[in-house]
Amino acid sequence: MSEREKMLVGELYDPTDGELMELRLNARLLTEKLNTTSVSNNGQRIELLKKLLGSTGKNIFVESVFNCDYGCNIHVGENFYANFGCVILDVAEVHIGNNCMLAPQVGIYTATHPLDPFERNCGLELAKPINIGDNCWIGGRAVINPGVTLGDNVVVASGAVVTKSFGNNVVVGGNPAKVIKEILVQD
Template identity: 75%
Template sequence: MLLGEYYDPSDAELVRLRLEARLLTEKLNQTSVSCPDKRVEIIKSLLGSTGNSIHIESTFNCDYGLNIHVGENFYANFGCVILDVAEVHIGENCFIAPQVGIYTATHPIDPIQRNSGLEFAKSIRIGNNCWIGGHATINPGVTLGDNVVVASGAVVTKSFGSNVVIGGNPARVLKAIE
């Protein structure tokens, strides 16, 4: 699964891992904002690795959690969904606006293969100092360099280098950041 090969999502170990993640996200989403230390404790137990400064607003959802790695000073606003069937690496000082979707999971294009139930995934990498605008979608296999700003509503279907503002559907470079 982590290597981008076909896998069976009904595998007992994967079902168990998804259940653990859903129980932790449920706990996080029900923990009051008046208990920030408890929220951080839950987040750190859910994700694969984090920096010390991390804040995720509820609601937050993911598949496994353990495949998500975020750097120092990470912030995700309301309604973030990260489908981490493959690894998701997000650098330091990254901010995610409301309703952002980061999706490593994908399905075969061929309907016979798709109907077999097999799935696959492609990892996502987001560099340091990135800001992903509200309702943006980051698709499987995308890599974003450092200092990238993703405009609200963008659908990112391919990788981009550093120091750019991208937007649109599909996303394209709107301007360079000096």
């Protein structure tokens, strides 16, 4: 199994592998270009995002500065918006549904490290996928940790640290995040 395959299935992998280093360099070059492309040239920005990300809907807007590890492991639906300073560490896959908004400085982190100090000091890494449903709003400076799944219509309060998964129609907040309100969705 290649290091990339190990990475994507959640096994310990070596991030210094040549293929992975090349993929990260490609993502850095594309994000660099995206982050220096004028907001008045939205067509070029969308083109760059479609080259960078694994899949997107037609309507997508990402403010600069945007950073990610690989880009190709990020899949966003229709009407996706990410505000200033978004960071997505897409070592594992990140799936974000339709009509989702990320406020400024949101962090979505699939990357993690072994708890065992020997393994960690050897440079091995791990990753766990993140899934965010449709119609979600992630508040400013919120952090979504590895392995989290959020259902549809979830609102994450500003500054929340989401360490576990939540179902549909809830507002979560705090550190660690917990349900602070249920959302009554109109049919």
